[in-house]
Amino acid sequence: MPVGLSLSGVSRHFDGRGGRVAALSGVSLEVAPGAFTALIGPSGCGKSTLLRLAVGLDLPDAGRVSVGGLSPAEAARKGLTGIAFQDAALLPWRSVEDNIALPFDVLRRPHDAARIAELIALVGLTGFEKALPGELSGGMRQRVAIARALVNDPEMLFLDEPFGALDQILRRQMNVELQRIWMESRTTTLLVTHGIDEAIFLADRVVVMAARPGRIARVIDIPFPRPRRAELFGTPEFAALEAEIAGALDGH
Amino acid sequence: MAIRAILALALWELVGRLALVAGGALPAPSAIAIRFWADRGDYPMHVWATMQGAGIGFLIGNLVAVLAGVLFAVSPVAARLARGVNIAIFALPAIAIAPILTLMTTGMTPRVILAALGCYFVTMTATVTGITQADARMRDVIRAYGGGRLASLRLVELRSAVPQILGALRIAAPAAVLGSILAEFGGGGRFGLGAYLIGSLGRADPARLWGIGLAATVLAGVGYAVFAMIAARVTASTVAVTVAATPPAGDAPRPLWQRAALAAGSVLLPFAVWWGLIAASGAPAMIAKTPMALVDYLMLPNKAGERILDALAQTLPITAVGIALGLGFAFALALGSVLRPGIVRAFMPVALVTQTMPLVALTPLLVLIFGRGPSVILWITVSVTFFPAFVTMAQGLQMVARSALDVPRAYGASPWTVLRLVSIPASAPYVFAALRLAVPRALLGVMTAEWLATGTGLGNLLNQSRGYLDYGMIWTVAVLSVLLSVFFYQVVVWIERRVLARLGMTTAA
Numbered sequence: 010m011p012v013g014l015s016l017s018g019v020s021r022h023f024d025g026r027g028g029r030v031a032a033l034s035g036v037s038l039e040v041a042p043g044a045f046t047a048l049i050g051p052s053g054c055g056k057s058t059l060l061r062l063a064v065g066l067d068l069p070d071a072g073r074v075s076v077g078g079l080s081p082a083e084a085a086r087k088g089l090t091g092i093a094f095q096d097a098a099l100l101p102w103r104s105v106e107d108n109i110a111l112p113f114d115v116l117r118r119p120h121d122a123a124r125i126a127e128l129i130a131l132v133g134l135t136g137f138e139k140a141l142p143g144e145l146s147g148g149m150r151q152r153v154a155i156a157r158a159l160v161n162d163p164e165m166l167f168l169d170e171p172f173g174a175l176d177q178i179l180r181r182q183m184n185v186e187l188q189r190i191w192m193e194s195r196t197t198t199l200l201v202t203h204g205i206d207e208a209i210f211l212a213d214r215v216v217v218m219a220a221r222p223g224r225i226a227r228v229i230d231i232p233f234p235r236p237r238r239a240e241l242f243g244t245p246e247f248a249a250l251e252a253e254i255a256g257a258l259d260g261h
Numbered sequence: 262m263a264i265r266a267i268l269a270l271a272l273w274e275l276v277g278r279l280a281l282v283a284g285g286a287l288p289a290p291s292a293i294a295i296r297f298w299a300d301r302g303d304y305p306m307h308v309w310a311t312m313q314g315a316g317i318g319f320l321i322g323n324l325v326a327v328l329a330g331v332l333f334a335v336s337p338v339a340a341r342l343a344r345g346v347n348i349a350i351f352a353l354p355a356i357a358i359a360p361i362l363t364l365m366t367t368g369m370t371p372r373v374i375l376a377a378l379g380c381y382f383v384t385m386t387a388t389v390t391g392i393t394q395a396d397a398r399m400r401d402v403i404r405a406y407g408g409g410r411l412a413s414l415r416l417v418e419l420r421s422a423v424p425q426i427l428g429a430l431r432i433a434a435p436a437a438v439l440g441s442i443l444a445e446f447g448g449g450g451r452f453g454l455g456a457y458l459i460g461s462l463g464r465a466d467p468a469r470l471w472g473i474g475l476a477a478t479v480l481a482g483v484g485y486a487v488f489a490m491i492a493a494r495v496t497a498s499t500v501a502v503t504v505a506a507t508p509p510a511g512d513a514p515r516p517l518w519q520r521a522a523l524a525a526g527s528v529l530l531p532f533a534v535w536w537g538l539i540a541a542s543g544a545p546a547m548i549a550k551t552p553m554a555l556v557d558y559l560m561l562p563n564k565a566g567e568r569i570l571d572a573l574a575q576t577l578p579i580t581a582v583g584i585a586l587g588l589g590f591a592f593a594l595a596l597g598s599v600l601r602p603g604i605v606r607a608f609m610p611v612a613l614v615t616q617t618m619p620l621v622a623l624t625p626l627l628v629l630i631f632g633r634g635p636s637v638i639l640w641i642t643v644s645v646t647f648f649p650a651f652v653t654m655a656q657g658l659q660m661v662a663r664s665a666l667d668v669p670r671a672y673g674a675s676p677w678t679v680l681r682l683v684s685i686p687a688s689a690p691y692v693f694a695a696l697r698l699a700v701p702r703a704l705l706g707v708m709t710a711e712w713l714a715t716g717t718g719l720g721n722l723l724n725q726s727r728g729y730l731d732y733g734m735i736w737t738v739a740v741l742s743v744l745l746s747v748f749f750y751q752v753v754v755w756i757e758r759r760v761l762a763r764l765g766m767t768t769a770a
Contacts, residue, residue, distance in 0.1 A: 064405045086407030098398035102420055114416055115408035161406075 012077025019072030031222035047212035055223025091163030286629035318376020330388025379440035387429030391422025434484025558733035583642025657691025
C-alpha cells in the first residue's frame, strides 16, 4: 500500500556568514497516497532542504514531517522509502546489480535476485549487470539510480532532480520511461525538479516554491490523462500550463 | 631518456676516475660496483636484518594506524584528545629517541618501534581523510535507507578510504626502512645496514659508503614501488605523493569548557603515555626517566642546563637557515614550474628518488663531499627539506583552477602578472603545508649531521651522553628535541590559521 507524505508548519534555518537563512518557513504540504507530486522552484527556495527533511537526512527546527504516519527515519528503517539523488551517487567499486542491491545491504534483507533482474530489464540495462559505474554513460548511471530507488518496493519514492545532469533529449526519453515505471508501481512519488516541462509532464500536481524565506507559493493541478505521450510537450494546453507555472515562479 | 642516463653515468665515471670531487669523495660507479662485489658476502645478512626490523614495524605501525584512523574518523572527541600524541609522533626526530629505545628494550625491538612510528602518522591521517572525505552523496544513500554510522562505515567509507591508505603505505614503506636504520645507529645489534654504515664510517672507503647508501635506497625504493604497484592495480587512480602534515581536527562546535578540557587532555596525554610506558616496562629508575625524574636531573649541580643551552645555540640557528634556504629554493622552483611546466617533469623523478632515499644513507655521502664543517649541516638540511617542499608546492600550484588563471590572461596579463596576481596568493596554503612538513625533517637532518659528522649541537650531545652513560642527559635531549619540534610545528600552525583565515582559504593537507 502506498503511503502519504505530510509536512505541517515545517521550518528550517541555517546560520551562515551572511546571517541566518530561512531555508523553509512554515511549509505545509500533503501528498496523498499514490499521487505523483512535483516540486519546482528557483535555486535557494529550499526544495532540496524539504526533500532532505522528508527522507530523514535532516531534522526541522519547527513543525512535523511524517511518512505514512511514521517519522522519516523510522519509515526509512522499515524500508518504506526509496530515493534517487541529483547525482546518481553510485558506489564506483560495485557493479550495476550490486549497486541496485545496496538498499538490501543497508536494510539487512537478503538480495532478491529476481527483483534486481526485473528492474535491470525495466530500466533497459540488460547485459550491463556486471558493468562498473565508470563504464556507463551518464544516462545509464541515472537509470541504475532509479532502479536502486525501486528495488525495495518502496511505498514512498523521492526523486531529487534525477535527470538534472542529462541533456534535453535524454531527459525527455527518461521522462517517458519514468512515467511508464511509475504507472506500473503507482508508488507515491515526490519529484524535485528545475524543469517546468518535466514537472507538468510527470506530475498530478505541481507545487511551486519561492525563496527568501523558502515557502510554497502556489499549487497547480495538472489535468492531462495518462499515459501521457511525448507529443503532449507540443500542445497549446501544455504551453499554457508552462506559462502559468513560469508566471508563478516569477511571483505572480 | 636512456641516452641521458647513460651520459650521466659516463660523466659520473669520469668525475670519479679523475677524483674531481673533494679528493675522491665521489668514487666512480665502477669503483662502487667493484667494492660492492668484494663486500657481497656482507650484504645479505645486513639487508635481511634491516628488512626484518622495517617489515615487522611496518606491519604493526600500519595496523595500529588504520585502527586509530577509524577511531578518530568516527569519534571527533578521540581525535581531539589524541592530537597531542599524534603531533608528537609526527614531529619526533627519530634519531633523538633511538638511544632511549636501545636502553629500554633489546634485540629487534628498537628497530621495530622506530619503523612503526615512521609509518604511523602518514597511514593514520590517510585513513581519517579517506573515511571523512568519502562521497557525502553515497553516505546520504545509506542514511536514506535508515543505515547508521556502522552501515555507512562498512558499505561506503572503509572501501572509499582504500586508495588513500594504499597511497600512504607507499610512503610508509621507505619511512619504515629509515626508522629501522636510525635505530641501528642508536646501537642495536651487529647486523643491519645502519650498523654496517656506522662500522664502516671510520674506514676511509667512500666506495663502500656509497654501496651501503645505494643498497638502503634500493631497499626503500623497492618498498615504495611494491605499494605503488598495488595501489595502481587496485585503484587505477592517482593519489597525491605528498605527505599529509595535519593531524585530524575533530573540531566541532562545543561549549568552551569542553574545548578547554579536550585541549588540556590533548597536551597531557603524551606525558601520561610516557609515564605509563615507563611504568609498564618496569625498567630501573636509573635508566628509565619519568617526567619528574628529568626535572630532578636538571636541578642537579652538573651544568646540564648550560651544556644544553650551548648545544641549542649551535643547533637552532642552522636549522632555521636550512629551512629558509630549502623552502626558498623549493618555492622559487615551484613558481618557475608554473611558467615552464617542464621543470616539474624534470624534477619530479629526482624528488621521488630523494624522498625514498633514507636520510641516513645520504648523510655520510654528503660528509664525504662537503667535509665535516657546518656547511655539511646546511646541505643536509636543505636536501631533506627541499624536495618534499617542492613536491607539495608544485602540486598545489598545479591545482589552481584554469579559469582563475584565464581571467587575468584574458585582459592581456603577462605570465609574471598572472604569477603575482593568482599563483603566488593561491600557493599560500601549500607553503604552510610544506613548512609544517619541513620543520621536523630539518631538525632530524641537523641532528643526524651533528651526530655523524660535525660533533656539535644537540645531535652530538646525544651521542656523547650515550658514550658517558649519562641517562639523564639522553632523556633530556630526546624530550627537548621532541618538544622543540612540536613547538615550532604549533607556531607554524598558529601563523597559518591567522594568515589563511585572512585570505579566506582553508588548510592544505
